[in-house]
Amino acid sequence: MASWKPNVELLQGGDEAEWCLVEQHFGGRLLAYAQRRTAGDIQAAEDILQETLLGAVRGIQNFNPAYTFEQYMFGIVRNRSIDFMRRRKLRTLMGDAENEDFPDLDAFIHNDDTPSAIVRGLELSGRAQELLGIILKEWVGETWSSGEFQRLTVLEALFSGGWRNRDVWRAFGLRDETAVAGIKFRAIKRLQQLAAQRESGGDLLDFLAIAEDGGGRLLDLDVTAIWTEHFVGCMGRKVLGELLAGVLDAKAEEFLGFHLTAIKCENCRANLDDLTNDSALVDALLARLAK
Ligand SMILES: [Zn+2]
Structure with a gap:
């Protein structure tokens, strides 16, 4: 399932069936991602998922083939999650917590x-x-x-x-x-x-x-x-490979540690999983970098 890739030309042409497949293949993972970002607020996560799918439709004409479709989707869900958290923070600051409408x-x-x-x-x-x-x-x-x-x-x-x-x-x-x-x-x-x-x-x-x-x-x-x-902020797979091999400059490793553990870049995490095919190994690396 993870290897499924949509036909971007069909998506750009507004093909409903192809968009449904996108939702089927990515919906669960995108929702899980949004839920982590909203600290388990399911309603918010579902809103973010809807905004993400809409954003994907709106942006598909400008799809950049330098990135994978998966990166495209996760870039959008990450942005929508950030927007959501910012709006929530702002709402709290404005003392308007009961008001469900965003400012x-x-x-x-x-x-x-x-x-x-x-x-x-x-x-x-x-x-x-x-x-x-x-x-x-x-x-x-x-x-x-x-x-x-x-x-x-x-x-x-x-x-x-x-x-x-x-x-x-x-x-x-x-x-x-x-x-x-x-x-x-x-x-x-x-x-x-x-x-x-x-x-x-x-x-x-x-x-x-x-x-x-x-x-x-x-x-x-x-x-x-x-x-x-x-x-x-993402480094290529060559650099990630060097990180795994432990041959990076200490300061460079510090930057990647920040990128992976504080910023929690899903894209680089996915690349590390892909490079090692061993998520336990990646978890151990991240735990080390988080220190
Ligand atoms: Zn990254």
Whole structure:
């Protein structure tokens, strides 16, 4: 069953039967994933599953064949789960726990210091989002190659984990919040350079300029979604193989440990299971990395 792959062309053509098969083959696993994310809230997990399936239908025209269909589905369910948890957190913060409706976007916008930045952030075009995913990955690649693993871990915590600056500096033994802001600032600067080298980088440069000013929270949400959808923090199977063999640099291993155990990347976990064909071995590795 795990080896079943849909015909993406049929899905893109809106073939009902093929979409039903997707639901049959992935529904259970996606639901289990969502349930873990919602701490067992079944109703919420089912809502997330529905949103995931809808999201899959909406996004299928832009399906990127560089990824497997499974990665595509799990990228979506992960994003929907993150969105859900954020909305729930926000609702709790607003003291509106009885109200079952999620707060609308206005609540977000009026809660932030820079509404115009947020509105502009929301307008980031599909093309610009795609490009942002590409340059984020490029940035991760060059940061990895130059051995700046702590910087990588900090950005993963901020963008993928949604951590706050003050939690990051404590967790990673940095001097203070300013040090975290500095890392973020330099990353944005570098992303601007990478965007400028690309055709059609214009939209993205505007977006990054706002981010550089401190931006709004929704900008971070955009980056988080793209970071996850594009598997930005994921390393290839070659690196995962080196991790298994225990031949990685200690700091690189720390980054992957964070990615696998704090961010709980399902994609890399699946790759490790696949590489070893031995989930007990992978569990033992993760337990070691979690320390
Ligand atoms: Zn990963």
